[in-house]
Amino acid sequence: MPERSQASLLGLHISPSSGIPIYRQLMDQIIRLVASEILPVGSELPSVRNLAKQLTVNPMTISKAYSALEMQGVLTRVRGKGMIISENTSPQLDLTQRVEQLDNTIAKLALEARQLNVSKAQLLEYLDKKIPKN
């Protein structure tokens, strides 16, 4: 039978002093594992109790991370068994709607550039160099 993931293998870890909530730290790490396909579709995650024990936190904290990821469509719950990685979901928003969610960060970037006397052209050129292709 296929092995359920060990937390140690997945490298899941928390930094209690970081100020970032534990459940959110875990969500971020799992999202990266899924995005990089280290966790492929269909693979199982560590059980809440197992992971909670290794990280010395409450199982409900793990459950909260898993549940949030389930709502985001990243994971699927299998009754009595555990959580597995979902099929890839296609984005439900159209391009315009998605791109608008970047407005705050873009405004911040534009402001910082202005304060540094970096022109629009210089900024766009740098962005072109800096952003990875896809």
Next chain:
Amino acid sequence: MPERSQASLLGLHISPSSGIPIYRQLMDQIIRLVASEILPVGSELPSVRNLAKQLTVNPMTISKAYSALEMQGVLTRVRGKGMIISENTSPQLDLTQRVEQLDNTIAKLALEARQLNVSKAQLLEYLDKKIPKN
């Protein structure tokens, strides 16, 4: 004498139910106003009491937003008068050094775009539309 900005003109508004702190909502809006140069350098912001009254919040909440923006270098406090939009800082750093200070925000933007399935080309196109000329 030059008119102090009216909140209604700046369109500053809050959504108490949004979950985002009031002071942060205001910071975001002001940053966008400055980045888009609707609020040009030297222009005055609404007084904390005036704005607090219009939004029916405590003046200290407005002050918190203003103070945070002052620490970011967006605003300057003028004793006994009010807050005005700061000059663009003109550092003696060369372009390469200045542009590197944008790396954190750029990384954030790139990550958000990727998570939203916005391609590099789509992002650059949107940025070109969104960032004011200079």
Next chain:
DNA sequence: ATTACTGTATTATTTGAATAATACACTAAT
């Protein structure tokens, strides 16, 4: 000095998010 404006330091209070304790429901194998 007074009035009428600015912003804010300090303190208190409120609120909500994060975490934990407990008990429960499901599955699968024996």
Next chain:
DNA sequence: ATTAGTGTATTATTCAAATAATACAGTAAT
């Protein structure tokens, strides 16, 4: 039916951030 494994609903607790109340300090005009 029992055991041992899943996740979670509910409730309580903890804790820090957000907001507010109050009193204070500056400016400018009169």
